[in-house]
Amino acid sequence: MKKTFSILAVFLFALHIAGFSQSSRVGLTGxxxxxxxxxxxxxxxxxxxxxxxxxxxxxxxxxxxFSFQPSLNYVQKGNLLKEDANVKVINALxxxxxxxxxxxxxxGTNGGFFVGLGPTLSFNVPxxxxxxxxxxxxxxxxxxxxxxxxxxxxxxxxYGANAVLxxxxxxxxxxxxxxxxxxxxxxxxxxxxxxxxxxxxxGIQIGFLFNNK
Numbered sequence: 062m063k064k065t066f067s068i069l070a071v072f073l074f075a076l077h078i079a080g081f082s083q084s085s086r087v088g089l090t091g092x093x094x095x096x097x098x099x100x101x102x103x104x105x106x107x108x109x110x111x112x113x114x115x116x117x118x119x120x121x122x123x124x125x126x127f128s129f130q131p132s133l134n135y136v137q138k139g140n141l142l143k144e145d146a147n148v149k150v151i152n153a154l155x156x157x158x159x160x161x162x163x164x165x166x167x168x169g170t171n172g173g174f175f176v177g178l179g180p181t182l183s184f185n186v187p188x189x190x191x192x193x194x195x196x197x198x199x200x201x202x203x204x205x206x207x208x209x210x211x212x213x214x215x216x217x218x219x220y221g222a223n224a225v226l227x228x229x230x231x232x233x234x235x236x237x238x239x240x241x242x243x244x245x246x247x248x249x250x251x252x253x254x255x256x257x258x259x260x261x262x263x264g265i266q267i268g269f270l271f272n273n274k
Contacts (some may be wrong), residue, residue, distance in 0.1 A: 084170070085121040088233075090114070092266030096138040098152065098247070100257035108144065110151055112137025114264055116158075126169045130162045130177065138262050139188070149193045154205065154215070154260070156183040160223040160241070172231040176224075181241055183219040183260070190214070211250035219243050219260055233270040238263070 094112045116134030123129055139154035164177035188205040207217035221244045227237025243260030 085119055086233075086270045086272050088118045088120060088235075088268050088270040090116045090118060090132070090134070090266045090268035092264055094137055094262050094264040096140060096154075096260065096262040098138075098140040098154075099259050099261050100246075100248075101255070108141040110139050110141050110153070112139070112153075114266065116266075118268070120164075120270060122170060123163075126166050128164045128166065130164050132160050132162070134158045134160070135186075136183070136262065136264075138260055142190070147195055149195060151191045151193075152205065152214075153189045153191055153202075155186045155188045156219065157186055158183045158241070160225075160239075162223060162225055164225070166229070172229045174226075174228050175237075176226050178225075179223050181221050181223045183221070183243070185215075185217045185219070209249060213249040215247040215258070216245060216249055219245050219247065221245070221260065227266075229270070234267070235270065236265075236267045238265050240264075 092114055094114050095109050096112065097107075097109045114134050114136045116132050118130055118132035120128050120130045134157070136156050136158045137153065138156060139152035142150040142152050144150070158181055160179055160181040162177040162179035164175045166175040167173040185207045188207075189202040190205050191200055191202045193200045205215065206213045207215055209216060221242050223239060223241045225237050225239040227235055229235035241260070241262045241264070245259070247258040247260065248256040
């Protein structure tokens, strides 16, 4: 419950800032992700995993060709932890993510190419570790534990940086690609040493801005 209130408080704060402009526009997005957990704690044969993302955003002009665009996204992350001839194990991480992007658009509110950067906050939601027996094709799953102690699988709340590049049509439709790099080390326990695990995610999204000018 506390986590839900934290997510809503962060996004409502961003909406409050964006709401100062009468030119603000609300949008919806959807797309797919390719993610990995980077670091020296990975299995030798780990790999990326695919997922999807959906979200809502608010785009607020800041003057000229610049705008502020916070969004609230459900994002599937994680990685293919390991795979051999007998078994495949996937970390299926789930986050509610809040990017705070500052955009530059070549044609301002009239569409065109845009590029942006900004920080992100990611709040973990229930996630699974999925094990598939290749011989029997049977899948089993266990809950991934988030926390600070050594008994947990990953640290919970993540933070990082986001970069986006896209194109928007005058009518409001747009497509964009983004890369999100987690900064927080997700290794748990009091003594971390040189152990490192960080989220990395590439995504493609399409969307629509309502009340577009």
